[in-house]
Amino acid sequence: MSTKMAVDRVFNFSAGPAVLPVPVLEEAQRDLLSLPGCGASILEISHRSKQFIAIMEDAEQRLRDLLGIPANYKVLFLQGGSRLQFSMVPMNLMRGTGKPAEYVLTGSWGNYAVKEAKREGETRVLWDGKATNYDRLPNLDELEYGDSAYVHLTSNETIQGIQFASDPNRSESVFVSDMSSDFMHRPVDVARYGMIYACAQKNAGPAGVTVVIVREDLLERSDDSLPGYLNYKSHNDAGSMYNTPPTFGIYVVGLVAKWLQEDVGGLANMYQRNRDKAQLLYDVLDESPEFYQGHAQVSDRSLMNVTFRLPSEELTKTFVAEAAAQQLESLEGHRSVGGIRASIYNAMPIEGVAALRDLMVDFRNRHA
Numbered sequence: 133m134s135t136k137m138a139v140d141r142v143f144n145f146s147a148g149p150a151v152l153p154v155p156v157l158e159e160a161q162r163d164l165l166s167l168p169g170c171g172a173s174i175l176e177i178s179h180r181s182k183q184f185i186a187i188m189e190d191a192e193q194r195l196r197d198l199l200g201i202p203a204n205y206k207v208l209f210l211q212g213g214s215r216l217q218f219s220m221v222p223m224n225l226m227r228g229t230g231k232p233a234e235y236v237l238t239g240s241w242g243n244y245a246v247k248e249a250k251r252e253g254e255t256r257v258l259w260d261g262k263a264t265n266y267d268r269l270p271n272l273d274e275l276e277y278g279d280s281a282y283v284h285l286t287s288n289e290t291i292q293g294i295q296f297a298s299d300p301n302r303s304e305s306v307f308v309s310d311m312s313s314d315f316m317h318r319p320v321d322v323a324r325y326g327m328i329y330a331c332a333q334k335n336a337g338p339a340g341v342t343v344v345i346v347r348e349d350l351l352e353r354s355d356d357s358l359p360g361y362l363n364y365k366s367h368n369d370a371g372s373m374y375n376t377p378p379t380f381g382i383y384v385v386g387l388v389a390k391w392l393q394e395d396v397g398g399l400a401n402m403y404q405r406n407r408d409k410a411q412l413l414y415d416v417l418d419e420s421p422e423f424y425q426g427h428a429q430v431s432d433r434s435l436m437n438v439t440f441r442l443p444s445e446e447l448t449k450t451f452v453a454e455a456a457a458q459q460l461e462s463l464e465g466h467r468s469v470g471g472i473r474a475s476i477y478n479a480m481p482i483e484g485v486a487a488l489r490d491l492m493v494d495f496r497n498r499h500a
């Protein structure tokens with residue numbers, strides 16, 4: 133796949149929907165009128181056509197190869213975003229177990245998730261970072277786990293910019309991880325989790341498709357009384373074709389996985405790239421803590437969403453405007469945290485991060 137851009141593009145630091153790899157967009161564009169060997173667009177063909185089934189199988193196989201997903205895990209392509217998973221997880225994995233669900237609250241998304249779980253049954257908050265405004269993470273191996281249906285965590289808190297750097301290692305609990313904003317940013321040990329889910333529009337594709345990776349035995353918990361669409365078992369039994377799946381989204385997720393395999397060379401390489409990119413920005417924060425105030429504690433900083441504040445609202449506005457004038461777009465922080473948020477997902481090229489770093493250094497030198 134070529135990396136040359138046919139048109140001018142800005143460096144897009146949006147938190148989501150977010151930047152996609154140029155070769156992915158080019159391939160999708162090239163094949164949009166007619167998929168090779170098909171004579172029709174991906175947008176036009178039946179989800180039951182042999183061409184689409186091949187595309188979906190290919191996407192699943194690439195995810196399995198990239199993440200080393202064990203054979204006893206199922207991969208589902210669903211709709212409704214990660215928000216629907218906030219409800220489907222407790223409906224399927226808690227209902228009928230007679231046990232509470234445990235939640236680790238490390239930021240905004242974890243709080244939205246527990247709110248939905250409370251509608252379904254008893255929840256226990258294992259840890260809550262609210263007192264320090266969600267700027268740090270607990271050590272997952274040292275929490276006091278009880279006898280629960282599952283333990284829910286958010287691998288990367290997209291709004292606060294804090295991220296677990298490793299997988300939990302407590303085999304007595306069933307971990308469910310919301311990996312929406314860092315899915316496939318590093319190799320993970322899938323076997324440490326009962327379930328992983330990720331809406332695609334942050335780090336894996338377009339809005340409209342959510343990847344669910346679930347251990348086979350957990351599907352037995354899904355009760356027949358659940359509405360069909362909300363039941364993992366019905367999706368699994370139908371091979372993600374319980375209803376018409378989000379065909380275009382699945383196709384693009386497959387292209388992103390192919391890019392990770394063939395252009396990037398796998399998740400270990402992607403992880404190194406992500407660390408290199410984030411380091412460029414964190415070095416500036418560390419050099420000038422009196423000017424750029426990072427939101428996150430150093431040990432818990434996210435490789436995906438870099439959050440920081442400038443000395444004043446006015447300087448923040450000026451910074452965002454100067455950035456936009458240099459084609460560095462969508463840097464405003466989330467309204468609940470303020471300041472700047474630079475989302476530098478897998479597809480953000482290091483050139484974009486370096487350009488932002490240069491502006492940060494120059495801006496500080498002019499305004500500090």
Ligand SMILES: *Cc1c(COP(=O)(O)O)cnc(C)c1O
Nearest residue numbers: 213214215241290310312313331
């Ligand atoms: C964006 C995001 C969500 C919500 O995803 P939707 O697809 O909008 O439902 C959930 N969790 C995290 C960590 C996110 O970043």
